Amino acid sequence: HGHRKRCAAELARAQRTMARRRRGKGHPPSKGYRRARTQAAKVQKKAARQNRHDGRIWAGTVVDAHHLVAVEDFKPRFLSKSTMARKAADAAIATVKRELIEQGRRAGRKVVLVRPAYTTMTCSRCFARAKQPLGLEERIFRCRACGHTACRDRNAARVVLAVAERGHTGVDDVSQTDHLPPGGGAVAV
Template sequence: MTVVWSRDLPAAPSSVRVYRDTLGHWYAAFVVPVEVQPLPVTGAVIGIDWGVKETATTTSDAHDLPHAEHGKKAAEQLARYQRMMSRRERPKGRAQSRGYRKAQQQAAKLHRKVARQRQDTARKWAKGVVRDHDIIAVEDFRPKFLARTTMARKAADAAIGATKRALIEVARKHGRDVRLVHPAHTTMDCASCGARTKHALPLSERTYTCITCGVVSPRDKNSARVMLVRAGLNPAGADGVRPSGALPRAAA
């Protein structure tokens, strides 16, 4: 067997997991102790909210991540393979035909390609976020009801999942402080005064207006600031400004 190393082992491994993916390729994943590679202290914190249109909306405009829509083109092709499979499918207990397996393989290949594109985008973004911030407050997103949602929502959820994973991985590698924030009510709370609206804002409502303190801010930006507050951080520390102690009263 010809071994292709993706990178050198940084230390002696304590274990290895050997597995084969749906395409029949073999992989060996080694467990090695990770050495933290500290980065310079920046004095900056960031709050991150996950979404559909923008995968990540943050308290720093420079670090927002628009939805890359990987898989949009692939979706049509995938549907084609799935139709081919259902046409060629044999009853349970009988071996599947060559044509069926071929369509299955092509679908798996496409899936993997899209997953890699997502991971690539996610890692590049995560590196920038981790380099520029000491503390990262991030919505602890968990995709729900995947089977019942639209293709667009599924793609958005997959992008969020890959991006969150990459962020935690890169942050840990560099010894940054990641705080996972419970997602409940983050779209209903005012980041400025802490008041909670009676109803969740409909997705079409892009502006958060607080009836208690009068603050007006883009909805996702408000949510990103709520992450900071919930993580016990001061929104004044966002945007590279050092925390000053006082909460800003208006962000409009």
């Protein structure tokens, strides 16, 4: 992903120039500042285009290899108080998920949107639900009921998949006795 690094470096350069050329409040923006601003916007646009392209290719590979595609339903959080980087990451993820849903449907795959509630609090092995949600900084999921330990995101993805495989769209629709034998050919994002 050399282009990603290159884009980030180009953007950083343009933003440094903007900071340097910025005059105090009440002054109109200088020519140099406006030029740097245009450049920064161009780099960001290019990065977004590249992400869309990468996402399309990735989604195609995933759809080819699986008959069931489970996608954690997402709400864009653009209105919340998140950082620019966070917003950009959310937008990139949303783009890739949209691509996956579209391509999956076009290819006639079973596409299931799963509600995000409890996905990070539920054990993907025994489906016991933790009493408290995992803190955002907590990267490891540990089940108190069965002792299962897994990377937080991987456990959540398996929960999403397990929900879809049982024909549901939410963790709270699944009862703890609703077990399925593990099967291949399905993927959760």
